[in-house]
Structures are given as structure tokens and as C-alpha cells.
Amino acid sequence: MRESADRQLIETAVLWQAAPESLTHVRDGANSVYELRAAGSRFFLRVTSSRHRSREQIDAELEFLRFLASRCVAVAGPLVSLRGQWIETLRTEPRRHAVLFGAAPGRHFEFFSSDIDRALFHTWGSAMGALHAASKEFVPSGAKRPYWSVQNTTSCDLKEIPLAEHEVRHEHEHLMRWLESVPVTTESWGLVHGDFERTNFVLDEGGALHVYDFDDACYHWYVADIANALWAFRNAPSSDRARFLEWFLRGYRERCTIDVDVHEQVPGFIRLRTLSRFINRLRSPCDAQWVRRTRAAFGTPFSW
Numbered sequence: 033m034r035e036s037a038d039r040q041l042i043e044t045a046v047l048w049q050a051a052p053e054s055l056t057h058v059r060d061g062a063n064s065v066y067e068l069r070a071a072g073s074r075f076f077l078r079v080t081s082s083r084h085r086s087r088e089q090i091d092a093e094l095e096f097l098r099f100l101a102s103r104c105v106a107v108a109g110p111l112v113s114l115r116g117q118w119i120e121t122l123r124t125e126p127r128r129h130a131v132l133f134g135a136a137p138g139r140h141f142e143f144f145s146s147d148i149d150r151a152l153f154h155t156w157g158s159a160m161g162a163l164h165a166a167s168k169e170f171v172p173s174g175a176k177r178p179y180w181s182v183q184n185t186t187s188c189d190l191k192e193i194p195l196a197e198h199e200v201r202h203e204h205e206h207l208m209r210w211l212e213s214v215p216v217t218t219e220s221w222g223l224v225h226g227d228f229e230r231t232n233f234v235l236d237e238g239g240a241l242h243v244y245d246f247d248d249a250c251y252h253w254y255v256a257d258i259a260n261a262l263w264a265f266r267n268a269p270s271s272d273r274a275r276f277l278e279w280f281l282r283g284y285r286e287r288c289t290i291d292v293d294v295h296e297q298v299p300g301f302i303r304l305r306t307l308s309r310f311i312n313r314l315r316s317p318c319d320a321q322w323v324r325r326t327r328a329a330f331g332t333p334f335s336w
Contacts, residue, residue, distance in 0.1 A: 040122045041066070041130075045077055047113040047120055048132045062185065063247060067135075074135040075111070078247075082127040084184070085247065087119060088175040090129055093246050094118050095172055096223060103166040106159065108136040108244035136242035138234030143264075150279045151239060157283030159241040160228055160261065164254050165288040167222040177223055180252040186226060188307050192314065203307055203330040210300050214253060219291050224257035226250050229264060255294055258284070259301035266302050266334075273336050298336045 042052050045068055054069035058076070062084050066077040080090060094110050101109045110118050111132045122128040141147040180186040188207070193200050214220075225232070226248030233243040258280065265276055281294060310326050313319065 040124065041079065044120050044122055044130045045132075047115060047117075048075070048077075048111060049114065050075070050077075076108075076133045076135060078131050078133060079122070080129050080131075080247070082129065085129070087121065087127075087129055089177065090119055090131065092172060092175040092177045093249050094131065095174065096167075096170060096177065096249060097246055099170050100163060100166050103162075103169070105162050105166055106240060106242045107246075108133045108242060133244060136234050136244050138236035138240075138242055140230055140234055143230075152235075153276050153279035154283035155235070155239060155241050156228075156233075156261065157258075157280035157285075158287050159233070159243060159283075160225070160257060160280075161284035161287030163225060163228075163243070164222065164257070164284075167224065167254075168218065168288075170223060177249050177251060180226070180250045180256070183226075183248070183250045185248050185312065186250055186252070186308055188304065188311060192311050194314075197327070199327055199330040200307070200310065203303070206331075207300065207304050207307060211304075214297065214300070215292070216253075217291075219289070220255070221253050222251065223249060224252045224254060226252065226257065226260065228257060228261040253297070253301065254288075254290065255292060255297045256301040256304065258294065259298045260305050262298075263302060263305045266306075266336075270335075277336060295336065299334045302336065303334055 042055060045055050045066070046052060048068075048070055050068040050070045054067075055077070056067045058065040058067050062080075064079045066079070068075055068077055085093075097107055097109050100107050111134065112118055113120050113132070118131065120130045122130060141152055177183075181188070188204060190201070190204055193204060195201075225243065225246060227245065228243060232245040233241050235241055262276060262280065265273060268276070277295070277298065281290075284290065306326060307330075310323065310330075313323050
């Protein structure tokens, strides 16, 4: 069966004129990713199990990506196959859906390096602002992406928290009460990237940012997208966090208006991100130390 699946993968890649010998496995996770060459250029083939995302969800993701590209947002967009399809489905069980994306030129920034400065956060914020400004105009023609609360990678489902996890369940109760007070308006809520963090964008030689991997795109508060992006810096010194957010927002506001107190909302959305990550780790524990440390921190007041 594995050999048959691999043969199907090569046959599918050829539908985008890929050189079969160039197909190279990059990583597995929620999706499997392969690098390939076609017509002398570099591309990435993403293969998604229907257990993770339905074809309709992927269709909705790709429609959003094409719209963003039409609004000059620098995204790594999908390419149509020789059969005129944005998605090619492999004959496997469960079904697997393949999409080809252009390779974004550039590199990831490095933590604890000279990259961590005003230019990075300003460019990052500007790119997200452009994305959110376009999102406010976007009206899907077919299937819609899900709300964050029901998407498997972003949800915080109480039913998935064991009864013995008292601190976690208390954190969930606190955050759900807080969310009831957060306004939902056309200016504060819309379709967001969902995971606009370091591994999902690159900076080219000129300093321009190119974003990809919209697998977690969902309807959410725009400030949540900001908090998710900066989540990795939540344990930095408070003076650094303040500067990072200020630089980020200066870039953001050049491209998109925001009518809420970001500084007031970011701490709550940082905590929501942590809760979601914790619940995901409980599904398939891979870092017991992180789980223990995070569990111990639940309920602790946090300010950005």
C-alpha cells in the first residue's frame, strides 16, 4: 500500500509538470510537504489528509489566497494543474488532497540575533496589516473557512480537558468569560492567517516579507492574529515585549486601521493561544516538560 501511495504521489506531482526525480520529502505533520522542481523552478507540494482538512476547507483556503494575491499581498500562492485543478486528490484511504505552491524567496529570521530589531517587526506588522485590510473586503463565493472555536488546530474545547486538569479548566472558564466581553465587528473580526509566526514567512534579500501556510486560516479577532504571531516572545523581558509590539503596530497601522485597544486585548489572546497549544499537546504529548511548566503557569496574571 505504501509503494502504491508513493507511486500516486509521483503521478500527482507530474500533473504540475514536476520532474519525478526531484520530488524530495521535507516534513510531516498536520500536512506532508515535498519540494520539487518543474520547468527549472522550485515549488512545494502539500499533501493533506481528509481527516485533517476536507476538500471544501482547502478550496476555501485557496480562494482566500488567490484573493490576497489579487490585492498585492505577498503570499506564496497555489498553481493550477495540467488538468485545470487547484487541488488534485489521490486515490488513497483516507483521501489525500495535493496542492502545489510557489516557493517563497528568502529566509526565516533568527532568534537571539541582530534580526530582532525594529525593521523585522515593522515589516511583519505591515504585512499582517495588508492581509487584514484585504480580509475586510473578502467575500467567499463558496465554502467558508471555519471559526477558530471549531477548527482542530485553534479550538479550546472544554471536553478535551481532563477533569483532573483543574488549573487548565479554570483557565478555560476565565478566558471564555473574557471573550464574551470582546466586541465582534467588521473592523475587529474576520478571516485571518491564524499562524503568522516565524516558520510561516520568509524575508527576501531586500527585506520584503513573503507569507505562506494558510492551513490554519479561520475567522477570528484580528488582534488574536497579532497575538498569535508574537506568541513566541511572550517570555521576553517586558521592556522588549513593549518595543516589539510598538514596532509591529506602527507597521500594521500603515496598512490597516484598528479601532480597539490592542495593548488591552493582546494578553488575553496570548493566554488563549497558550491554552489552545496546551490542549493540542495533550492529544499527542511530545514535550512533557513544556506541559508541566505551562500547566503550572495557568491562572497567573499576564501583561504584555
